Amino acid sequence: MNIQQNISLKEYNTFGIDVDAKRFISVTSLKDLKQVIKSEQNIFLISGGSNILLTKNIEQLVVHLNLTGISVDNENENFAHITVSAGENWHNFVLWCISRGYGGIENLSLIPGNVGTCPIQNIGAYGVEVKDVITHVHTIEKATGKEVVFTAEQCEFGYRNSIFKNRAKDKYIVIAVRFKLTKNNHKLTTSYGAIETLLKERNINTPSITDISDAVIHIRKSKLPDPKKIGNSGSFFKNPIITINHFNQLQKKHPNIPSYKVSDTEIKVPAGWLIEKCGFKGMKIGNCGVHEKQALVLVNYGNSSGKEIYELALKIKNTVHQQFSINLEMEVNII
Numbered sequence: 001m002n003i004q005q006n007i008s009l010k011e012y013n014t015f016g017i018d019v020d021a022k023r024f025i026s027v028t029s030l031k032d033l034k035q036v037i038k039s040e041q042n043i044f045l046i047s048g049g050s051n052i053l054l055t056k057n058i059e060q061l062v063v064h065l066n067l068t069g070i071s072v073d074n075e076n077e078n079f080a081h082i083t084v085s086a087g088e089n090w091h092n093f094v095l096w097c098i099s100r101g102y103g104g105i106e107n108l109s110l111i112p113g114n115v116g117t118c119p120i121q122n123i124g125a126y127g128v129e130v131k132d133v134i135t136h137v138h139t140i141e142k143a144t145g146k147e148v149v150f151t152a153e154q155c156e157f158g159y160r161n162s163i164f165k166n167r168a169k170d171k172y173i174v175i176a177v178r179f180k181l182t183k184n185n186h187k188l189t190t191s192y193g194a195i196e197t198l199l200k201e202r203n204i205n206t207p208s209i210t211d212i213s214d215a216v217i218h219i220r221k222s223k224l225p226d227p228k229k230i231g232n233s234g235s236f237f238k239n240p241i242i243t244i245n246h247f248n249q250l251q252k253k254h255p256n257i258p259s260y261k262v263s264d265t266e267i268k269v270p271a272g273w274l275i276e277k278c279g280f281k282g283m284k285i286g287n288c289g290v291h292e293k294q295a296l297v298l299v300n301y302g303n304s305s306g307k308e309i310y311e312l313a314l315k316i317k318n319t320v321h322q323q324f325s326i327n328l329e330m331e332v333n334i335i
Contacts, residue, residue, distance in 0.1 A: 003061065012064060013049035014112055016231030017306045021062035028066045028087075030140075030175060036063055037145050037173075044335075045173060047087060050113030050233055051121060052333045053313075055306035065116060067175055070096065075183065081135065083178045086116025090123075098213050103186035104133040104179070106213040107195075110220045112227055112234055116174040120164040121331070122157045126216060127192035131157035135180045139172035148172065160238050160331055188212060194219050223293040231300030232291070236313060237271040237328045250324060271320075271328055272296035278319045288312055310334055 007024035010016055021044075027033045036043065044060040046052070067085040070093065074081050080102050084093055094109050107128035117123070118130045119137045137150040156163040164172060186209055190196045198215045199207050225232050247267045251257055254277070260268040275281065275295040282292040287304035289312070291297040298309055317328045
């Protein structure tokens, strides 16, 4: 095993935070990963680095999960079952599917990170969640090194949530994800965000999965910063779900408050709207700030520390709670 000493993790997290790994190894095979687990009791796993905020140097052995590969296990006239290794870039996989006519994840275009993270977070955007197309999650149990396969039901998926963030947190390493995607009769979702409006502007009345993906990419690029240019982790907070009674009280003071009905008793409110109403949109504090086009995104303008960004997040969280009695939950993992 090629273990390196004192390696900067700046290139391994999308916030671009410059912290050091005391020891670092990049694994490209299952055999190497199992060997690392066998020899090391306490490891810190990193993949695409898109959903973490590093606030300190890492003392454990940092294992960069670089497992790659895509295989079509079987397909028929209607569906394709595809297994994807955890180290594959998510957006590249989406484009790979669209180029082959496989539908179901076009709304999730341009989400940063790798495939291995998608079931942990149950990533979602524009009315679609990845749980809708996942059939199995392949993992390795840290304690034993054994391969364990979870069905979608066993993953206990919720809104930006799964068993891997709760009962099974830090107990398993996701090594691959199996998807069931459509080949025809695609279930298209166009009613969320600006997709429908953009399609109309483009005179597209019967959109294809390519059209929807192109629209999502255009929308995301227009309001979200490229992590390669400005360090960020996409949406920093989850959109809160509140009771209808709570929402009705807020609506009296804020008639234009946007919302999405979740159930007969609950409503989802955009966190970005709440943050913007509190005056944070476009605010710059030191080397970090809130993006000027999307208040849900915290950014590193170059030399910010993870602690600076975390302190800004806490300030936003406290202000939103004071003004709206809503407790924002961070979507990003604070390390």
